[in-house]
Amino acid sequence: MTLIKCTDLSIGYDNSVVLEAISFEVCSGDYLCVVGENGAGKSTLIRTLLGLQKPLGGSISFSGGLRQTEIGYLPQQTVVQRDFPASVTEIVMSGFVGANGRRPFYTRGQKAKARMNIERMGLQNLVRRCYRELSGGQQQRVLLARALCATDKLILLDEPTAGLDPRVTAGMYQVIKELNDEGITVIMISHDLTAALEYASHILHVGRETFFGSKEDYVSSGFCERFLKGSKASSAS
Amino acid sequence: MQDLSLWAQFAQAFSYSFVIRALIAGVFISLSSSLLGVTLVLKRFSFIGDGLSHVAFGAMALASVLFTALKISDELENAWEMAIMLVITTLCAVLLLRAGQKARMGGDAAVATVSVGALAFGYLFLNKFSTSGNLSGDVCSTLFGSTSILTLKTFDVVLCVCMSLVVTLLFVFMYHKIFAVTFDESFARATGVRASLYNLLISVIVAVIIVLAMNLVGSLLISALVIFPALSSMRVFKSFRAVTICSAVFSVVCSFTGIMVSVPQGTPVGSTIVAIDVAGFALFCFIGFLRRVRAK
Ligand SMILES: Nc1ncnc2c1ncn2[C@@H]1O[C@H](COP(=O)(O)OP(=O)(O)O)[C@@H](O)[C@H]1O
Numbered sequence A: 001m002t003l004i005k006c007t008d009l010s011i012g013y014d015n016s017v018v019l020e021a022i023s024f025e026v027c028s029g030d031y032l033c034v035v036g037e038n039g040a041g042k043s044t045l046i047r048t049l050l051g052l053q054k055p056l057g058g059s060i061s062f063s064g065g066l067r068q069t070e071i072g073y074l075p076q077q078t079v080v081q082r083d084f085p086a087s088v089t090e091i092v093m094s095g096f097v098g099a100n101g102r103r104p105f106y107t108r109g110q111k112a113k114a115r116m117n118i119e120r121m122g123l124q125n126l127v128r129r130c131y132r133e134l135s136g137g138q139q140q141r142v143l144l145a146r147a148l149c150a151t152d153k154l155i156l157l158d159e160p161t162a163g164l165d166p167r168v169t170a171g172m173y174q175v176i177k178e179l180n181d182e183g184i185t186v187i188m189i190s191h192d193l194t195a196a197l198e199y200a201s202h203i204l205h206v207g208r209e210t211f212f213g214s215k216e217d218y219v220s221s222g223f224c225e226r227f228l229k230g231s232k233a234s235s236a237s
Numbered sequence B: 001m002q003d004l005s006l007w008a009q010f011a012q013a014f015s016y017s018f019v020i021r022a023l024i025a026g027v028f029i030s031l032s033s034s035l036l037g038v039t040l041v042l043k044r045f046s047f048i049g050d051g052l053s054h055v056a057f058g059a060m061a062l063a064s065v066l067f068t069a070l071k072i073s074d075e076l077e078n079a080w081e082m083a084i085m086l087v088i089t090t091l092c093a094v095l096l097l098r099a100g101q102k103a104r105m106g107g108d109a110a111v112a113t114v115s116v117g118a119l120a121f122g123y124l125f126l127n128k129f130s131t132s133g134n135l136s137g138d139v140c141s142t143l144f145g146s147t148s149i150l151t152l153k154t155f156d157v158v159l160c161v162c163m164s165l166v167v168t169l170l171f172v173f174m175y176h177k178i179f180a181v182t183f184d185e186s187f188a189r190a191t192g193v194r195a196s197l198y199n200l201l202i203s204v205i206v207a208v209i210i211v212l213a214m215n216l217v218g219s220l221l222i223s224a225l226v227i228f229p230a231l232s233s234m235r236v237f238k239s240f241r242a243v244t245i246c247s248a249v250f251s252v253v254c255s256f257t258g259i260m261v262s263v264p265q266g267t268p269v270g271s272t273i274v275a276i277d278v279a280g281f282a283l284f285c286f287i288g289f290l291r292r293v294r295a296k
């Protein structure tokens, strides 16, 4: 079942096009990794999918009972001001605010669901803690729990492991994989190609050249090697 | 027995109806003005609040000149003045918010221009057209509130209480949305929260609060009333809800104490309240410091 279908999409800001002629589709249960160099436009693509900015051309359509506002979003490094007073529970619950529309308060069902998502992320001992006092990995889990409150179907993760140490990173990938195994569709931005190749079912490569297809096709297409070589060269320099 | 006489002075203050009126208005105004503090501090709207308070001064000057010119002076003069201030300040709030959204850099400049312009024109109006015999006294009382809270008529008090209640209720019903929009606007937008609507509502509420708080502390000290409760609570508490509740209590206690101290001592109400706010802030900083030391 197709959830998102993009045809000939071009994205960017005002008059400057960042990426064009992107076509891909995401089906229920997929694990799509979006890869590409820094500044290639991955975050811009995600923001366009979420409706935070308008596409410059082409179309995005949602189907299979998915609405645009039903996507659980994990932003790239939420810059929370240093002094923001917010407890873990308050942040996780805020995932429901959009779905509530005019209703001012949370329902009992939502509170139960938030508790479930907090346990799912292994945060039950931290519920009363202040967000800004948590470690980077714990903060990401809180935001993931919030994203899970906003959706049952699809989560969209923008570099969820940036700035985390290797052990925490592995844990994070494991959690995401478990969510995918439970039937949640995943779109993840990553510039960690090894992880992408390990977990993803599909790859969308953006940049000077665009590729979309299954992981196997990506590996055999030669795109992958060129990208790996390119990133080695740039990290060596 | 120094204490007893002080206590007697307080007790006597309670027997004046103008003190009771001031206390009622003061408590409600400070309750409503403290609620949005956290959001304003964290979203950097506190700057807009400061600019708007100067706009309110200009509007006040305009209104009082208008009334003198038209020779209106009746029971409702205060209420009419507040209405005019409300309209002008709200309009400016919306305009400034728009300007701030269009271009971050331009926003700051727009606030500065509008606020300084309003101050200048306000004083110019008063100076040129006011027939009052005590011009500098009038200006001083608009800027620092000196005694205006003590001269409120019953109708003014009812008006203040009603407006404060509306602000408080709006805040309570929008509480979760305000939290979501303040904490992470992109996420809120992505999940379908109409963030620009809530930003607009926030700026309208700020305008209302400023017009209300003019009565209590005057235009130059409004920011203190809005920001000190939030800053103080943020030193000690760590969840949004605890900070919000603590801000409200802090603000009400400080204003109540301020009025109670200033009446027998004959000090200006507004500055007394703000002085107590500052003392409270210092106390909360100290408590926060102790907590952090003990945690280590
Ligand atoms: N708000 C913005 N306005 C204009 N250009 C932007 C903005 N944000 C990002 N860009 C540009 O868009 C390009 C893609 O950025 P981004 O999507 O963040 O890349 P990635 O996430 O792949 O590293 C970059 O060249 C960047 O300079």
Ligand SMILES: [Mg+2]
Binding pocket: A042, A043, A044, A076, A158
């Ligand atoms: Mg990015």
